[in-house]
Amino acid sequence: MHxxxxxxxxxxxxxxxxxxxxxxxxxxxxxxxxxxxxxxxxLGDNARTPYGTRSFEIVYEFTLQAVKKLFDLGCQLVILGCxxxxxxxxxxxxQINLPQLDPTRRVLGVIRPTVECIGSLTKTKHVGILGTVGxxxxxxxxxxxxxxxxxxxxxxxxxxxxxxxxxxxxFTGEGADYFIKKDxxxxxxxxxxxxxxxxxxxxxxxxxEKIRKYTPSHIHLxxxxxxxxxxxxxxxxxxxxxxxxxxxxxxxxxxxxxxxxKFEESAVIFLGQEKVAVxxxxxx
Numbered sequence: 001m002h003x004x005x006x007x008x009x010x011x012x013x014x015x016x017x018x019x020x021x022x023x024x025x026x027x028x029x030x031x032x033x034x035x036x037x038x039x040x041x042x043l044g045d046n047a048r049t050p051y052g053t054r055s056f057e058i059v060y061e062f063t064l065q066a067v068k069k070l071f072d073l074g075c076q077l078v079i080l081g082c083x084x085x086x087x088x089x090x091x092x093x094x095q096i097n098l099p100q101l102d103p104t105r106r107v108l109g110v111i112r113p114t115v116e117c118i119g120s121l122t123k124t125k126h127v128g129i130l131g132t133v134g135x136x137x138x139x140x141x142x143x144x145x146x147x148x149x150x151x152x153x154x155x156x157x158x159x160x161x162x163x164x165x166x167x168x169x170x171f172t173g174e175g176a177d178y179f180i181k182k183d184x185x186x187x188x189x190x191x192x193x194x195x196x197x198x199x200x201x202x203x204x205x206x207x208x209e210k211i212r213k214y215t216p217s218h219i220h221l222x223x224x225x226x227x228x229x230x231x232x233x234x235x236x237x238x239x240x241x242x243x244x245x246x247x248x249x250x251x252x253x254x255x256x257x258x259x260x261x262k263f264e265e266s267a268v269i270f271l272g273q274e275k276v277a278v279x280x281x282x283x284x
Contacts, residue, residue, distance in 0.1 A: 011074070011076060011245065012074075012076065012244075012245045012246070012247050013039075013073070013074030013075050013076050013245070013246070013247055014038070014039035014040050014041045014073075014074065014075055014246070014247055014251070014253070015031075015038055015039065015040050015041075015075065015076075015077050015078075015079065015246055016040075016041050016042075016043065016067075016070035016071075016073070016075035016077065016078040016079065017031070017040060017041070017042045017043070017078075017079045017081045018042075018043045018044075018045075018063070018066045018067065018070060018078060018079070018080055018081060018082065018085065019042075019043075019044055019045070019080075019081045019082040019085070019202065020044070020045050020046075020048065020049040020050060020051035020052075020062070020082050020084065020085065021044055021045070021046050021049035021050060021051075021082075021163075021167065021203075022044060022046070022166075022167065022203070022263075022266050022267070022269075022270050023081070023082065023163070023166075023201060023202030023203040023204075023270075024042065024044065024081025024082055024202050025042065025044075025081075025202075025267060025270035025271055026202050026203070026205045026206070026223075026224070026225045026270055027079065027081035027110060027202055027224060027225055027228050027229075028040060028042050028081060028252075028271075029225060029270070029271055029272075030224075030225025030226050030228060030229040031079070031225075031228065031229045031232055032252065033229065034226075034229040034230065034232075034233055035229070035232070035233055036250055037248045037250055038246055038247070038248050038250070039246070039247045039248065039249050039250070039251045039252070040251070040252040040253070041070060041073055041075060041252075041253045041254075041255065042252065042253070042254050042255065043066055043069065043070055043255045043256075043281070044254075044255070044256045044257070044258075044263060045062060045066055045257045045283060046256050046257055046258035046259070046262070046263060047256075047257040047258040048062055048257065049167075050084075050132070050163055050167075051063075051082065051084040051085060051088075051134065052084050052132030052133055052134040052135065052160075052163065052201075053132075053133055053134060053160075054084075054134065056088045056089075056138075059084060059085060059088040059089050059134070060088060060089040060092055060093075062085075062283070063080065063082075063085040063088075063089035063090075063093065064089065064093055064097060065283040065284065066283055067093060067097075067101075067107055068101065069281065069283055071101060071102065071105060075105075076104075076105050076106070076242065076245040076246060077105065077106050077107075077108070077242055077245075077246060078105075078106070078107045078108070079107075079108050079109075079110070079228070079232065080107065080108070080109045080110065081110060081202060081228075082110070082202060083110060083111065083131055083132065083135045083140075083200050083201050083202065083224075084132055084134040084135055084138075085109070086109030086110050086111045086140065087111060087134065087135050087138035087140035087141075088134060088138055088140075090107065090108075090109040090111075093107050094107055106242060108232070108235070110202070110224055110228050111140050111141060111144050111200075112144055112231075113224075113227050113228045113230075113231030113232070114141075114198055114200070114222060114224050114227050114228065115141065115144045115145045115148060115149075115198070116148065116227070116231065117222065117227060118145055118148070118149055118152060118196065118198075118222075119148065119149045119152075121195075121196045121220045121222070122152060122195055122196040122220070123195055124193045124194070124195045125149075125151055125152045125153060126152070126153050126155070126191055126193040126194045126195060126196075127145065127152055127153070127154050127155070127194065127195075127196045127197070127198065128154075128155050128156075128157065128187045128188070128191065128194040128196070128197040128198070129141045129142075129154060129155070129156040129157065129197070129198050129200045130157055130159050130162075130183065130184075130187060130197060130198070130199055130200055130201070130204065130211075131156065131157075131158065131159065131200030131201050132158065132159070132160070132163060132200075132201055133158045133160055135156075135158075135200050135201065136156040136157065136158040136200075137158075139156070141154060141156065141198065141200055142154040142156065153191070153193075155187065155190050155191040155194065156200075157183060157186055157187035157190065159179070159183045159201075161179040161183075162179065162180070162183070162201065162203065162204060162207060163201065163203045165179065165207070166203040166204075166206050166207065166269075167203070167266075169266075169269060171206050171207050171210070176207065176210055177210055177213075177214075180207060180210045180211055180213075180214055181214040184197075184211065184214045184215055185214075188216075194219065195218060195219055195220065196219065196220040196222065197215065197219055197220070197221055197222065198222045199211065199221060199222060199223050199224065200224075202224060202225075204223070205223045205224075205225060206269065206270065208221075208223065252276075253279070254267065254276050254277065254278040254279070255278070255279050255280075255281040256278055256279075256280060256281065257280070257281060257282065257283055258280075260278045260279070260280050263278045264276060264277075264278050
């Protein structure tokens, strides 16, 4: 007879990537470019986005619903491709829920992989974080950075207009220039010694050209997709027992809690590819 633990541990399935909206598609894109052979399910809770202004309790509740859904769909490993969910829900899910749901599965975030490169980049030991109100208020980036680099001074700055600019496809217009310059100037006025800035939101890569335009050239800009992808690849190499449970047929499914048509239109912007097939799903 197999025990329940044996049955659970022998299960295989795709890698799940969750986000409150579309930003996690930039994480998925980076991961798929580096590891195209794996199967993926992307789940966007677009009906309840944005998460950035919601309370810790609500973000935790919504994120847990999404993780459970991805587990139901066979995912053995789930990436929270959302800074707000990583900041407000990841630790509770790892410590409280996973032991009850299935201790053999894993849920990982995007914050730790992003901060691991800080030590090799900053020379002044002054680092800036640009993110949503929720991510900045959570102080998750300073906490994680100080675990690895206790001598680094971290300054966070909330950019509440940046996500709407991307979501409403206004990120190429002059309005975007105004808000991006204003917020970068605001961050650097708080600490002029910053030489490294983390773009702490998965939407921000679409604003890259304008962010680079208004950021002094000597400052390193850290975008998350590549770093999260490399960290995940390293994780699977270090944990072959999990790697063997991730199926590898090169497939990718897209799920949304809102309008399929709207998701399909927006996915093209974030992924830079032809139209993707999307299915509607309910989390409640």
